[in-house]
Amino acid sequence: MNGWELSSLEQQLIDDGWKKSLMAIHSEDFYLYKGYEPYDDDNGETTYRYQILLQFYDWRKYGERVDEAGTVTIIIMPLDIEDDRRADLLLSRFENVASVERIASEYYEWVRKQFKCRDR
Numbered sequence: 001m002n003g004w005e006l007s008s009l010e011q012q013l014i015d016d017g018w019k020k021s022l023m024a025i026h027s028e029d030f031y032l033y034k035g036y037e038p039y040d041d042d043n044g045e046t047t048y049r050y051q052i053l054l055q056f057y058d059w060r061k062y063g064e065r066v067d068e069a070g071t072v073t074i075i076i077m078p079l080d081i082e083d084d085r086r087a088d089l090l091l092s093r094f095e096n097v098a099s100v101e102r103i104a105s106e107y108y109e110w111v112r113k114q115f116k117c118r119d120r
Contacts, residue, residue, distance in 0.1 A: 003060055006070040010056065013097065018054070028055035028073070035079075036104065049117075050078045050108045052100060076104040078111045080118040087111050 010032065014020060018032040025031065035048030053075040060070065074091040081087060089107050094100050111117070 003070075006056070006058065006072075009072070013054065016097075025053070025075075026055060026073070029058045029061075029070075031055045036101075036108075047079065049080050050076065050104060050111075052076055052104050054100075074100055076100075076107050078108055078115075078117070081111070082116045082118055085115060087115060 010020075013032050018034045020030060020032050022030050031053045033051055033053045035051045037049035038046050039049065041047045055073040055075065056070060057073070058070045071092075072094075074094060076089040076091070078087050089103075091100070091103070
């Protein structure tokens, strides 16, 4: 991914409602995240069934010696598993954000069948 593609993807996602965080999870430079299937928890707070994190690694900081400007890694993270287990799915390649959202939805449905999740 070249520098223009990396910056363009970041801006497109922010325009589409994704939120940006500079807190690193796996030494990425930053990540964008979005929650899906909102519901009100027992305290009346809005919570999400799962979220997608797009981790951005910006290689431009290492200068001209790199072939590409950056890479993006995807984490699909179910949030409503009852016994605090983790069932994250990591993807390192994707065609577009719509395909990531489709994969995330299908993965979350599989997780619901395999793990005990909070009632809908």
